[in-house]
Amino acid sequence: MDVLALSRLQFAVATYFHFLFVPLTLGLSMLVAIMETMYVRSGDEDYKRMTKFWGKLFLINFAVGIVTGLTLEFQFGTNWSRYSAYVGDIFGSLLAIEATAAFFLESTFIAVWFFGWEKLSKKAHATTIWLVAIASNISAFWILVANAWMQHPVGFVLRNGRAELSDFFAVITQRFAILEFIHTLGGAYLTAGFFVLGISAWHLIRKHETAFFKKSFRVAAAWTLAFALFEIAQGHMNAEILSSSQPTKLAAMEAHWETGRNVPMHLIAWPDAKGERNAVQSLSVPSGLSLLATYSTGGEVKGLKDYPASERPPVLPVFLSFRAMVGLAFVFLAVGLWAWLKRHQIESRSTFLRVLPWLIPLPYLANELGWTIAELGRQPWIVYGLMKTSDAVSPIAVSQVGTSLVAFFLVYALLGAVDFYLLFKFARKGPEAAPAAAK
Amino acid sequence: MFETIWFVIWGVAWAVYFMLDGFDLGLGTLFPFLAKNETEKRILVNAMGPFWDGNEVWLITAGGVTFAAFPRAYAIMFSGLYTPLMLLLFALILRGVAFEFRGKEEGRAWRAIWDTCLVVGSFLPALLLGVAFANIFAGLPLDAAGIFHGNLFTLLNPYGLLGGVLFVLIFAVHGALWLTTRTEGELQARAGRMATSLWWAEAVVAVAFLALTWFSTRLWQNVLAKPLLLILPLLAVAGLLSLRVFAAKGAWWKAWFASSALILGAVLFGVAGLFPNLLPSSLDPAASVTAFNAASSPLTLKIMLGVVLCFLPVVIGYQLWVYLKFRDTLNAESIGKGPAY
Numbered sequence: 001m002d003v004l005a006l007s008r009l010q011f012a013v014a015t016y017f018h019f020l021f022v023p024l025t026l027g028l029s030m031l032v033a034i035m036e037t038m039y040v041r042s043g044d045e046d047y048k049r050m051t052k053f054w055g056k057l058f059l060i061n062f063a064v065g066i067v068t069g070l071t072l073e074f075q076f077g078t079n080w081s082r083y084s085a086y087v088g089d090i091f092g093s094l095l096a097i098e099a100t101a102a103f104f105l106e107s108t109f110i111a112v113w114f115f116g117w118e119k120l121s122k123k124a125h126a127t128t129i130w131l132v133a134i135a136s137n138i139s140a141f142w143i144l145v146a147n148a149w150m151q152h153p154v155g156f157v158l159r160n161g162r163a164e165l166s167d168f169f170a171v172i173t174q175r176f177a178i179l180e181f182i183h184t185l186g187g188a189y190l191t192a193g194f195f196v197l198g199i200s201a202w203h204l205i206r207k208h209e210t211a212f213f214k215k216s217f218r219v220a221a222a223w224t225l226a227f228a229l230f231e232i233a234q235g236h237m238n239a240e241i242l243s244s245s246q247p248t249k250l251a252a253m254e255a256h257w258e259t260g261r262n263v264p265m266h267l268i269a270w271p272d273a274k275g276e277r278n279a280v281q282s283l284s285v286p287s288g289l290s291l292l293a294t295y296s297t298g299g300e301v302k303g304l305k306d307y308p309a310s311e312r313p314p315v316l317p318v319f320l321s322f323r324a325m326v327g328l329a330f331v332f333l334a335v336g337l338w339a340w341l342k343r344h345q346i347e348s349r350s351t352f353l354r355v356l357p358w359l360i361p362l363p364y365l366a367n368e369l370g371w372t373i374a375e376l377g378r379q380p381w382i383v384y385g386l387m388k389t390s391d392a393v394s395p396i397a398v399s400q401v402g403t404s405l406v407a408f409f410l411v412y413a414l415l416g417a418v419d420f421y422l423l424f425k426f427a428r429k430g431p432e433a434a435p436a437a438a439k
Numbered sequence: 440m441f442e443t444i445w446f447v448i449w450g451v452a453w454a455v456y457f458m459l460d461g462f463d464l465g466l467g468t469l470f471p472f473l474a475k476n477e478t479e480k481r482i483l484v485n486a487m488g489p490f491w492d493g494n495e496v497w498l499i500t501a502g503g504v505t506f507a508a509f510p511r512a513y514a515i516m517f518s519g520l521y522t523p524l525m526l527l528l529f530a531l532i533l534r535g536v537a538f539e540f541r542g543k544e545e546g547r548a549w550r551a552i553w554d555t556c557l558v559v560g561s562f563l564p565a566l567l568l569g570v571a572f573a574n575i576f577a578g579l580p581l582d583a584a585g586i587f588h589g590n591l592f593t594l595l596n597p598y599g600l601l602g603g604v605l606f607v608l609i610f611a612v613h614g615a616l617w618l619t620t621r622t623e624g625e626l627q628a629r630a631g632r633m634a635t636s637l638w639w640a641e642a643v644v645a646v647a648f649l650a651l652t653w654f655s656t657r658l659w660q661n662v663l664a665k666p667l668l669l670i671l672p673l674l675a676v677a678g679l680l681s682l683r684v685f686a687a688k689g690a691w692w693k694a695w696f697a698s699s700a701l702i703l704g705a706v707l708f709g710v711a712g713l714f715p716n717l718l719p720s721s722l723d724p725a726a727s728v729t730a731f732n733a734a735s736s737p738l739t740l741k742i743m744l745g746v747v748l749c750f751l752p753v754v755i756g757y758q759l760w761v762y763l764k765f766r767d768t769l770n771a772e773s774i775g776k777g778p779a780y
């Protein structure tokens with residue numbers, strides 16, 4: 001493999017791995033903040049125990065999310081230096097704003113929250129977890145604005161041999177960025193919802209701390225249902241915006257080859273990239289794709305054959321990822337709905353409770369599939385229409401990237417194994433005994 | 440104008456990073472020498488506990504400032520110094536998780552693994568950053584296209600290595616002094632003795648480094664050209680000397696602040712001596728990466744200046760509050776009852 005292939009693989013490893021931890025941080029910080037607020041308002045010690053129990057799992061997850069985030073900031077310079085020099089004027093600024101406006105806040109107050117139980121008043125303490133939750137969500141905003149700029153660059157001019165900022169406001173308020181941000185948050189909140197539902201179910205089936213985990217379950221059930229509904233309704237907008245901003249990605253997601261009007265949507269299909277057609281397609285909804293992408297049955301949808309093969313993304317993985325992600329979204333909706341409907345007598349629903357812990361990985365999978373569509377679907381561009389990935393890589397040696405890639409595999413395998421082991425251990429252990437029971 | 444302001448912000452971000460995370464890195468390096476049992480180990484970890492993560496963000500900010508204000512410098516520095524930066528990255532990753540993981544299991548082997556990660560993850564960044572900065576002061580083998588003509592071993596020249604040793608010693612003293620401010624009794628006395636005995640090595644290496652700097656770099660010549668800037672090396676020397684005086688009297692907080700003055704003075708002396716270069720080229724002065732030929736557009740520099748002026752004072756404010764809130768003395772009892780790593 002050459003430097004380009006190795007660097008892409010390394011970026012994929014680093015990003016997939018980092019994003020195993022980020023969504024839970026975004027979602028669980030909010031849930032823990034809500035739990036602590038309920039404690040402050042009601043004085044109910046159960047909510048304090050909930051805050052501490054879910055907060056401990058939050059911290060174990062958070063630690064790896066933080067350190068693997070470092071990798072991403074380093075990698076733009078180490079492996080993608082031509083990219084960094086070409087677009088740093090815009091992209092680098094967004095990362096720097098993230099550090100000063102959000103990351104400082106998050107990193108400083110997570111420690112205050114952990115160490116400050118005795119040192120701060122109840123209200124001040126609850127404020128610190130809100131600061132962490134808000135800061136991590138603001139952090140996501142700046143990162144996703146930066147990614148959205150790679151997907152759909154706006155507010156720049158080409159000058160001095162690079163892309164220079166011309167309209168900051170356009171960059172941070174473009175519709176693509178806002179949609180990407182809320183879609184990512186929705187996925188993150190669903191991840192946290194399934195996490196809390198699954199672990200609560202595991203304890204409920206064992207009749208362990210039933211009152212405690214029923215309360216946790218109820219908080220998470222409403223949350224999960226709300227964001228499952230949100231994600232499906234909102235996700236459609238993310239696909240629709242591609243018809244104008246990234247037609248090659250949309251065409252790959254739908255395995256759509258020929259530009260036309262009244263384009264059907266095939267519920268079953270299998271793309272054949274070499275033959276530039278679908279080997280299989282059936283169960284077609286007439287004009288379905290035109291309608292979804294343009295809100296009109298006669299709307300034109302660009303096909304992949306309008307673009308030279310060198311400017312098309314790899315069709316099959318993007319197509320399959322999209323199908324799987326959308327399918328999962330409906331599973332989330334069904335589970336969220338059922339959990340919410342049965343929340344009051346959930347301890348008697350043993351089959352459902354037995355299944356729930358096994359569903360925890362599904363939102364993680366959906367998140368990673370979403371990033372696969374976003375990043376692989378943008379290829380061969382690193383900045384859509386502006387810079388090819390192959391022109392972005394650093395002038396470094398194969399041996400350097402090969403060595404670091406092996407090191408990433410080893411170190412990340414260790415971190416992943418330890419972190420998941422600790423999450424399992426403390427999730428199974430359950431909360432500390434209630435003060436009355438401890439006496 | 441904006442380029443100069445951003446050059447100063449760039450230098451200050453690094454200086455503040457070294458002043459703050461420097462004590463974490465130093466204390467982590469001295470971990471096996473200062474902590475004799477599990478209780479003392481936990482006291483050491485918790486002496487850094489509430490701060491290390493917020494301190495590390497100053498490194499992210501220094502990197503972010505480089506990326507945002509001088510993207511070409513960021514691109515050339517990070518790709519040219521690929522291997523040392525990857526080592527730095529892995530070291531910081533292992534240090535970060537060591538804090539969270541070490542207390543999560545009781546076993547001796549488990550704790551030994553994460554203690555090792557903490558020590559290596561503290562020592563290696565100190566060494567690498569020292570080597571990197573000394574090499575930057577002396578100039579990197581960069582051609583006009585910004586291609587780095589060398590490898591990891593190019594950087595391991597005597598001046599670079601001396602810079603690495605100097606950073607390790609400065610941070611070690613800084614870390615030992617930090618521990619004296621947060622502990623009592625035997626552990627505090629041991630940390631104080633460690634600081635005062637390491638001080639001699641620190642002073643000898645610092646003098647040797649400053650002398651070699653005259654021959655290996657243009658820092659002194661640049662600073663002497665604007666004599667007002669001499670205040671920076673003087674601040675460093677004053678910090679170094681008063682550190683010893685305060686430590687001898689057991690005035691630990693004052694000694695730690697003196698050590699901070701040494702770090703700020705030394706780093707800013709280096710930065711001022713570099714100006715306007717960010718990455719001087721040892722192959723051809725015309726190929727040097729400067730604050731002017733690597734800068735972002737004026738619009739970006741202006742907007743980012745607004746961002747920094749809005750947020751950094753707030754950041755400094757709440758970080759200061761955290762330092763004041765968590766300045767109590769740690770002992771076996773206090774880490775036993777409250778929340779602690």
